[in-house]
Amino acid sequence: MFNSISNNFGAGQITFKDYQASNYVVLNAKVEFDPTNAAYQACQQLEITVPDLTIDRSTIGGVFVRFVETQHYSWGDSVYDGGSVLKSWIKDKNTIVVEKQPWFDQNGPLILYFVTMYAQLNQGANTIKGTKQRLTVTTVDNYLRFSSDTFVVVFDHWVFMHLQFSSCTYAYRDSPWEATFEQMPADVIADVPVPGGGNQWHQDCFGMGECHIENKIFTMDRRVAGFWDTGREPFAFAFLVRDGVEEQSE
Amino acid sequence: MIALPSIAFGGFSGSAKGVTARQVGGRSVLSVKCWPTGAATGAQLVRRASLKKISKSWKELTSDQMHDWDRLAGTATGQSVFGQAAQLSGMNLYVRLNANRAMAGEPLMANAPLHTVAVPNVEYEQVVVTPELMVIGGIRHQPDPFKLVVKMSSSQSAGISNGWSKTVIITPGTEDDWGEVDVTHLYLKTIGVEPMPGEKVFVEIYWLDTSTGFTGMEAREMVVVTGESPYQRRVKATMDNLDPTEESHVSSLDVDFSTGAPVAQFNAQCLGHSNVASSEVYLDEQLPSEIIGTGMCIGRSNDSDGHINAQSYLVYMYNRSGKSQLTFAHRGGTYYTHTEVFGTGIIY
Numbered sequence: 001m002f003n004s005i006s007n008n009f010g011a012g013q014i015t016f017k018d019y020q021a022s023n024y025v026v027l028n029a030k031v032e033f034d035p036t037n038a039a040y041q042a043c044q045q046l047e048i049t050v051p052d053l054t055i056d057r058s059t060i061g062g063v064f065v066r067f068v069e070t071q072h073y074s075w076g077d078s079v080y081d082g083g084s085v086l087k088s089w090i091k092d093k094n095t096i097v098v099e100k101q102p103w104f105d106q107n108g109p110l111i112l113y114f115v116t117m118y119a120q121l122n123q124g125a126n127t128i129k130g131t132k133q134r135l136t137v138t139t140v141d142n143y144l145r146f147s148s149d150t151f152v153v154v155f156d157h158w159v160f161m162h163l164q165f166s167s168c169t170y171a172y173r174d175s176p177w178e179a180t181f182e183q184m185p186a187d188v189i190a191d192v193p194v195p196g197g198g199n200q201w202h203q204d205c206f207g208m209g210e211c212h213i214e215n216k217i218f219t220m221d222r223r224v225a226g227f228w229d230t231g232r233e234p235f236a237f238a239f240l241v242r243d244g245v246e247e248q249s250e
Numbered sequence: 251m252i253a254l255p256s257i258a259f260g261g262f263s264g265s266a267k268g269v270t271a272r273q274v275g276g277r278s279v280l281s282v283k284c285w286p287t288g289a290a291t292g293a294q295l296v297r298r299a300s301l302k303k304i305s306k307s308w309k310e311l312t313s314d315q316m317h318d319w320d321r322l323a324g325t326a327t328g329q330s331v332f333g334q335a336a337q338l339s340g341m342n343l344y345v346r347l348n349a350n351r352a353m354a355g356e357p358l359m360a361n362a363p364l365h366t367v368a369v370p371n372v373e374y375e376q377v378v379v380t381p382e383l384m385v386i387g388g389i390r391h392q393p394d395p396f397k398l399v400v401k402m403s404s405s406q407s408a409g410i411s412n413g414w415s416k417t418v419i420i421t422p423g424t425e426d427d428w429g430e431v432d433v434t435h436l437y438l439k440t441i442g443v444e445p446m447p448g449e450k451v452f453v454e455i456y457w458l459d460t461s462t463g464f465t466g467m468e469a470r471e472m473v474v475v476t477g478e479s480p481y482q483r484r485v486k487a488t489m490d491n492l493d494p495t496e497e498s499h500v501s502s503l504d505v506d507f508s509t510g511a512p513v514a515q516f517n518a519q520c521l522g523h524s525n526v527a528s529s530e531v532y533l534d535e536q537l538p539s540e541i542i543g544t545g546m547c548i549g550r551s552n553d554s555d556g557h558i559n560a561q562s563y564l565v566y567m568y569n570r571s572g573k574s575q576l577t578f579a580h581r582g583g584t585y586y587t588h589t590e591v592f593g594t595g596i597i598y
Contacts, residue, residue: 024511024594057391059506059515062548062593064560085550085560087592092393103558117594122428123510126485129543130512132598149564149581153596155512160596162546162562164582195560196583206559206584235582237548237562239594 005049005094010037016114017190017241019157020054024119025090026158028241030191035108046098046112047091058090058118062237063098064193066208067107071201078225080201082107083193083208090118103205113193113210115238117158130155135163136182137218143169144179152183157244159188161213163236165196168228176221181213187243189214196234198226206232213240300352301345308341311360318362319344347463354397354423354460369466370396372455378481379405379451379473381444384437385481386455389426395461397423400433403452405445405475413452414470423458428508430484447477484508485541487533493573496532499523503531505565505576507541513594516547516565520578522587527580536569543567547595549580553588563591 004014011033019026033040040046066083087099104110130153137146147164161184168177190213197207207224227234270281311319319340326338338346340362348358375388386400403416420436438444445451456468485507492498504517520529545565551557561583568575578591 021511024509024513057393059509060517060593062560083560084558085548101558117511117513119509119511119513119515119594120428121506121508121515122430122484123508125508125510126538127507127509127514127541127597128512129541130596130598132544147581153512153598160512160546162582164562204556204558208560232584233582235562237546237560237582 002051005051007046007048008039008043009033009046010039014048016050017243019241022054023123024117025053025055025058026117026239026241027096027114028116028190028239029112029114031112031114032109033112035105035110043100045100048096048098049094050096052093053090055090055118055120056093058120060087060089061116061118062086063088063116064113064195064208065101065104066111066113066193066210067104067109068111069107069201079209079222080199081208081222081224082199082202082205083111083195084205085195086112088114088116088118113191115190115192115240117160117239130160133183135161135184138180138182139178141169141172143172144177152181154183154185157242159185159240159242161192161236161238161240163194163211165194165227165234173228177219179218181216181218184213184216184218185242186215188240189243190238190240192236192238192240194220194223194234194236196227196232197224198229198232199224200226207234209234211236301349304345304348304352304358305341307348307358307360308344311344315360315362316340322362322366350458350463350465351460353399353419354458356460356463359463363462363464366462366464367459369457369459369464371467372398372457372469374455374469376481377453377471377473378479379445379453379475380477380479381447381475382434383479383481383483384432384434384445384451385483386431386433386453387429387481389429389431391426391429392457394425395459396457397460398426398431399423399456399458399465400431401454402433402437402441404441404443405449405451408449408474410450411472413450413472414454417452417454423460428484432483445475447475449475451475485538487531487537487574487576491533491535493532493534497523498531499529500531500578507537507597509594512596514541514545514597516545516591516593516595518578518591519552520549520563520587520589520591522589527585529578531576531578533574533576535574536572537567537574539569541567541597542569542574543597545595545597546581547591548593549578549583549589549591551584551586551588552590553586555586557584557586559584559586561585561589563589565591565595 017028062085069080145166147166153160194209199207211220323338323340323343373390401417406413453471457466487505502519506515549561562581564579566577
């Protein structure tokens, strides 16, 4: 874990959970900023200055950006959170860059989710294949179901996770969700963006929610109003750093 | 021919008929006008045109700007002549640095650079030249604003030991591609013929600081052309690898498997087809069997209707009959045919 030294878009100090190998870096962080601030408006791209990384440049990875929006109606509140994915890369040993896009500047504050792997090329060896483990999801009454493309690829220090939501029993559609992910290592703790779901107020980007993973337990309380709209396919795509709790407890 | 001029030539510079005069150390020196040998390459023509334009633009500078260039020229030295470093005038330096910048596509620099940063020497591991492959490998990367300039000769008889005057610019300012510069296409386009095995190719490489126009010390390599090379090209799938006999559904493609990590680097502009939520790509060669599997990467819609939503894609990889197929199959998010997939993606 390390803290950022500074940034050029008016966010506070950012705490990164990290795994750094000699040829790639996995970073997890969640940071909120106000796109109306002068620093953000002046910058060409978002730059975060950090202590020395193990790599001095990287290829492109994905960083998610999300805004939170609630509409109040006579019958209650409806959630219209949205967002997209931005390109991000390591520019040099001390600088992480995120592309600047104006799409959500009117919808701030914005949240950036680093659930990202930064790799390098021409490393003298080809890609090393991992092992996919389909996630076994357990809920009370089996109310929440995921597609067969819901899986993890587990490594000693990090995990890749892809979730694809399939259906939910009607009685639980408006309830907070909780499920156990059997194959998820217990030492993964993260807030993970959930893009997808319909969003009638933002039909360019559609919805984006957030779930939480901790001790194999998945929770998700806030979901866009059109989460189950046909063809909007809510999902999660994340490289997650393991805390090594299991190793420490031995 | 080189001669000290009579007093009649004092202050004279330029060429007339077969004679060129220039100022060196306050004195005029005459020499036989040099004419280029062989047909000019595209890069040479651009350079000559820019030299003329840059020289003319000197007169448009203010006197302060000219003084600044003169001052900088006082600290810089030109090419060595007869063992002595030649003195440069402000105008010489202005033309030289701007010509270097123009070569790299940079605009004219009217103000002399305030600070000069030492330009690094090129560090590399090998230069490989075969009839089918010309690559410089193991280059120590230098960040922006440094760009690599590569000059090469056509293949020369094995008996020739000095062919440096035969080199022409192959690439006027390129970034290394993760420690590698593959100039095969550029060499063939510029020189026009493949190098002959057993002959020599003269190679000059140097870094150019595109912000100032200064260049680093050139590295020189006299490479014997071999028929084949053990040099291993990175495993990539690009538009150059597409099978022309098959219909592919991408307008750009760059998938790189050289990470040495459990991910590949994906980059493709998917176009979709036939009302199925996928784009297929057919390669003219098989991918190595050890990387054949399934990938997963992120995508972002970029259609003409302004959709910008995130998506996820499975990437199925197959080897069949000496060829490969990649299928970018939509999974998460709302599908649109025009989607850019990018970023590191797991392979399993």
